[in-house]
Amino acid sequence: MLMNDHPEGELLSEDEIRAALRVYKIDAAVFEAGVRARIQRAEAERAADPFAAAPVSADPFIRSPQLLRVAAAILPLPIITGGKATALAVPLAHASGLNKLLGYAALPALSLFVLPAAAIFAAARIRSLQRANAPGVTDQQAILDATALWARRHKWFLHGLFWGTLALAWIGATSLMLLLYLISLCVLLYVLSGFVKLGVANRRVIGQSCLMGLMFLGQVSMFAGIGDQDIHFIDPQLVAAVFLGGVLVLLPLVIGSLDPFARRRFKGSPRWVVGGLIAGLLTPLMAWLMSPVLWPATPQRIKNHVESFDKAPFSSVSWRQWEIVASWAIDSKLDPDLSRPRRLLAVEIAGEQDPYILASALRVGLLQVDQLGQLKNFGARRHALVVDTDHVTDARPILSLAQEEWVIRASALRDDLTPRDRDQLEKRLHATLEALAESPYDVLETALRVTQLLEVIQRPIDRAAYRDRVHGWLRRFHSKKGGGFQVAGGFRQYLNEPEGFVERFLWSPVGSVEVTSYAVQLMRIYGVPDGLDLNWVRSFLRPRCSYALSEDKWMTAVTLDRLNHVPGVARPTWLAMAYCERSLIMAALLVALCIYATLSSARLPAVHDHNPSGQE
Amino acid sequence: MVLAELINTYRAPLVGLIASWGAPWADAAEIAQDSLAEAYMNRASCRGDWSNPHVFGRWLRGVARNVYRNWARARRRRLRMVKFDSAAVERTVDPPTPEPTPQIERLRQAIKQLPVHQRQVVLMHYLEDTNVSQIALLLSVPAKTVEGRLYQARRSLRRMLENDPPATLPGKVLICL
Numbered sequence: 001m002l003m004n005d006h007p008e009g010e011l012l013s014e015d016e017i018r019a020a021l022r023v024y025k026i027d028a029a030v031f032e033a034g035v036r037a038r039i040q041r042a043e044a045e046r047a048a049d050p051f052a053a054a055p056v057s058a059d060p061f062i063r064s065p066q067l068l069r070v071a072a073a074i075l076p077l078p079i080i081t082g083g084k085a086t087a088l089a090v091p092l093a094h095a096s097g098l099n100k101l102l103g104y105a106a107l108p109a110l111s112l113f114v115l116p117a118a119a120i121f122a123a124a125r126i127r128s129l130q131r132a133n134a135p136g137v138t139d140q141q142a143i144l145d146a147t148a149l150w151a152r153r154h155k156w157f158l159h160g161l162f163w164g165t166l167a168l169a170w171i172g173a174t175s176l177m178l179l180l181y182l183i184s185l186c187v188l189l190y191v192l193s194g195f196v197k198l199g200v201a202n203r204r205v206i207g208q209s210c211l212m213g214l215m216f217l218g219q220v221s222m223f224a225g226i227g228d229q230d231i232h233f234i235d236p237q238l239v240a241a242v243f244l245g246g247v248l249v250l251l252p253l254v255i256g257s258l259d260p261f262a263r264r265r266f267k268g269s270p271r272w273v274v275g276g277l278i279a280g281l282l283t284p285l286m287a288w289l290m291s292p293v294l295w296p297a298t299p300q301r302i303k304n305h306v307e308s309f310d311k312a313p314f315s316s317v318s319w320r321q322w323e324i325v326a327s328w329a330i331d332s333k334l335d336p337d338l339s340r341p342r343r344l345l346a347v348e349i350a351g352e353q354d355p356y357i358l359a360s361a362l363r364v365g366l367l368q369v370d371q372l373g374q375l376k377n378f379g380a381r382r383h384a385l386v387v388d389t390d391h392v393t394d395a396r397p398i399l400s401l402a403q404e405e406w407v408i409r410a411s412a413l414r415d416d417l418t419p420r421d422r423d424q425l426e427k428r429l430h431a432t433l434e435a436l437a438e439s440p441y442d443v444l445e446t447a448l449r450v451t452q453l454l455e456v457i458q459r460p461i462d463r464a465a466y467r468d469r470v471h472g473w474l475r476r477f478h479s480k481k482g483g484g485f486q487v488a489g490g491f492r493q494y495l496n497e498p499e500g501f502v503e504r505f506l507w508s509p510v511g512s513v514e515v516t517s518y519a520v521q522l523m524r525i526y527g528v529p530d531g532l533d534l535n536w537v538r539s540f541l542r543p544r545c546s547y548a549l550s551e552d553k554w555m556t557a558v559t560l561d562r563l564n565h566v567p568g569v570a571r572p573t574w575l576a577m578a579y580c581e582r583s584l585i586m587a588a589l590l591v592a593l594c595i596y597a598t599l600s601s602a603r604l605p606a607v608h609d610h611n612p613s614g615q616e
Numbered sequence: 617m618v619l620a621e622l623i624n625t626y627r628a629p630l631v632g633l634i635a636s637w638g639a640p641w642a643d644a645a646e647i648a649q650d651s652l653a654e655a656y657m658n659r660a661s662c663r664g665d666w667s668n669p670h671v672f673g674r675w676l677r678g679v680a681r682n683v684y685r686n687w688a689r690a691r692r693r694r695l696r697m698v699k700f701d702s703a704a705v706e707r708t709v710d711p712p713t714p715e716p717t718p719q720i721e722r723l724r725q726a727i728k729q730l731p732v733h734q735r736q737v738v739l740m741h742y743l744e745d746t747n748v749s750q751i752a753l754l755l756s757v758p759a760k761t762v763e764g765r766l767y768q769a770r771r772s773l774r775r776m777l778e779n780d781p782p783a784t785l786p787g788k789v790l791i792c793l
Contacts, residue, residue: 011770012723012777017742020723023716024641024743026631031649032623038653039619152693 165220171229178239178586181217185590189597203598207254210594211247218243221587222289229482231489231539231580233572234292237546239587241289244282246591251275253598292543297557303334305554310340316356321551323360324517328558330364341366349374358406362413363452372410381407386421397432401449402442412456426459433466436473440495443473448518451525463526471529474519479511480536486510489540491519511540513552517559524566535572535580537563619656625669626652626676628746629754632739633677636732637684647687651680673753726776734769737762 151158168177221240230236255275287294295301306326312318322341329336345361348354353376361367372378385398385407398404408425411417417425433450436443447470454461477495482488490511516537528534541560547553564571578585630651634644655662655676664671716724727738740751741762748766752759 010774011767012773014742014770016719016723017727017738017770017773018745020716020720020727021739021742024631024635026627026645026744028624028627031627031645032620034646034649035623035652035656036619038649039657042653042657 178583178590182586182590182593185213185593189593204254207250207598210598211250211254214243214246214250214591214594217587217590218247229488231533231535233535233538233542233577234581234584235289235542235544236583237289237544238293239584241286242584242587242591244286244289246594248279248282248286249591249595250598251279288548289545291545291548295548296543297554299329299332299334302554302558303329303336306334306336307338307340310344312344312357316354316360318551319357319360320514321555323364324514325551325554325558326364328562332561338364338366346371355403355406359402359409362406362409367410367413369413372414375410378407378410382411386411386417386424395427395431397435398428401432401446401453405449405453408453409456417457422457422459425457426454429454429457437469442493444477444491444515444522445493445518447473448522448525451522467526470522470526474522474529475532477515477519478532478536482510487540487542487544489536489538490516491537513541513555513559516540517555517562520559520563520566524562528566528569534563534569535576538572539580622656622672623652625750626673626754628744629740629751630676630680632741632743632746633736633754634680634684636736636739639684639687643687647680647683651676651683654683655679669753670756674756677754677756722777723773726773729776730769730772734765734772737765738769738773741766 165177218240221243222237252275255272302325306322306329309322309326312322326336326338326341341361345357345366348357348361349371358367358375381404385404411421429450433447436446439446451461474491477491477493479490479492480488488510490513492510493512493515520537523529538560541556541563543553543556547556563569572580627648630648631641631644634647634651635641639647655672658679659666659672659675662671662675666672666675727735730738736755737751740746740754741748748762749759751762755762
């Protein structure tokens with residue numbers, strides 16, 4: 001009797017408890033038979049398992065490293081082994097702590113690479129086999145079931161991974177996301193290559209997994225706005241091109257897996273048809289993504305672009321954008337043939353005579369002295385601007401400098417400005433500059449125009465006197481915020497910050513290529529302001545595939561060149577460039593790892609290729 | 617240690633242990649069979665010498681815990697997917713039992729309300745009068761601890777049967793002290 005030193009009266013009788021539990025008593029023989037039947041069944045499954053027959057070991061996992069065993073317990077084995085093995089084949093991993101953590105580290109890559117591949121290829125295979133009325137559906141169904149089961153078991157993890165990936169891409173921490181995937185893929189590849197050595201996994205499984213994962217990452221990289229909020233010297237869309245390039249390399253290695261996708265539609269060699277279709281879709285896409293590298297804005301191309309300007313679809317805007325590129329070509333002594341732009345200008349002079357277009361033409365020296373006589377209202381406007389006998393407008397700013405600029409330039413071209421006229425214009429231009437102090441609009445462009453016009457009328461500005469003010473404007477109008485597919489790092493045209501908290505949060509003060517071009521020209525005159533990281537500006541001006549068909553391609557190229565030739569400005573070091581392009585480097589590493597894993601698995605003893613119909 | 621010996625040693629306490637976690641008796645027996653089979657098949661993965669009863673007992677309990685968790689998870693999923701009266705199904709699966717007397721029924725309810733440590737040892741011990749030392753092996757605790765828990769359980773059951781069990785949690789805790 002228990003606890004004999006205590007009074008039995010306090011305790012319930014043991015017989016009563018036995019009586020209450022008697023009905024639940026187990027039949028020992030039935031119980032033992034049940035256990036033995038289970039063991040027999042499992043041993044039969046194990047005997048039919050490729051592991052058991054594998055030459056490397058009767059039970060490879062027993063002697064495999066601890067991490068492999070843990071991974072084997074965590075990973076869905078039917079997927080990795082093509083339905084040939086189940087968890088029964090693997091002794092339960094009795095590991096914890098660091099080993100388990102390392103095993104779980106493979107899960108992000110697993111869920112990204114292996115699961116979609118297994119699900120998609122298995123489903124396609126099932127459909128194909130069902131159509132062919134061939135055996136082997138069971139194994140493929142096992143893969144599909146194992147995928148679903150594994151996804152159900154780890155659904156919280158998968159949810160977290162999905163939303164985490166999207167969140168990291170959304171907030172601009174793409175490099176962190178890629179780093180995590182890279183680490184995870186390294187662990188997964190270690191595990192998979194370990195399985196290959198044990199004769200468990202095969203090349204096709206690894207190739208399929210890598211192909212699907214790279215395809216997914218390529219799509220995410222293309223659409224997630226990668227790099228809009230970071231400094232990059234190369235278009236981050238190249239990351240997508242690298243991923244898709246990896247897909248193209250892996251495609252021939254897993255071409256046999258494509259049969260189930262096309263057997264019904266294509267006779268003969270469906271895998272090559274589907275493979276060709278995929279390659280045919282990916283190649284032009286990659287070419288577009290790589291356009292900044294394949295078709296860069298070289299001086300010769302810039303010259304050709306300047307010379308080909310024979311229509312202005314957006315009127316003065318087209319002229320202004322062309323002028324930025326043309327002035328660089330002229331300054332760089334490329335000696336472009338401007339006959340076509342001159343013809344276009346002649347049409348404009350014969351017609352509307354837009355003051356903005358005239359100003360652009362005068363700035364690049366397109367307008368000749370003999371054409372000045374054709375300009376309407378030149379005399380009257382010059383008189384209103386310069387002649388002021390009553391000294392009424394003496395020190396007043398020029399309210400619309402962009403509209404009046406051509407008058408001043410044309411007057412200077414005719415060389416008919418008297419010293420008094422020049423003095424008055426100087427005063428008014430200085431007053432215009434002074435009036436910019438609190439203006440939220442077009443400050444940088446106006447400051448540049450005033451500075452240039454003072455040079456034109458031979459009253460050069462005192463740069464030292466205005467340097468601090470111009471530097472203040474440059475800092476104030478510089479934006480490090482991207483958004484809405486716009487890149488950070490440019491200079492803004494307006495400072496119209498909204499007042500509400502939510503509005504300010506949603507507000508995206510992105511820069512403009514034109515204004516950035518003016519800002520760079522100001523920096524060439526006044527120097528680079530302290531505290532302004534030029535790498536942001538370089539990042540804004542980087543070649544982008546989205547610029548491939550627009551004027552921005554040429555404007556950013558020439559502005560970047562101007563920036564790099566600002567006196568005293570140092571180019572970024574290779575180390576800084578490598579740091580900023582870490583996403584690209586990691587993407588390349590990821591692709592290299594995938595290709596290596598797939599190629600290296602071919603040389604290792606592979607399990608029987610799982611193809612019941614006997615076709616490769 | 618041969619398989620038959622293992623089964624005889626751990627059969628009853630294992631079923632009792634699994635029942636104490638909340639599995640119906642019929643399922644508890646199935647889970648126990650699964651656990652014993654799996655633990656035996658994978659005994660090479662057991663840390664330490666599996667033929668040592670202390671080592672195998674701990675190993676078996678861990679395997680049983682995992683199998684039970686998988687079963688419980690699958691059961692929850694089934695319940696979510698198909699709305700049915702699980703109690704009715706479990707009654708159908710359970711072997712037919714004679715109608716219990718009101719006293720026995722009351723005692724069974726009282727056992728269900730015992731704290732988990734006390735309920736465990738009661739079910740493990742009294743199902744087939746398993747030796748206390750065998751229970752201790754499976755629970756990885758000293759035999760004296762098992763004895764102490766059994767004593768407390770019997771005392772709690774006496775109190776619960778003499779007085780109506782309190783409905784509130786603090787009351788239930790107090791009556792078992």
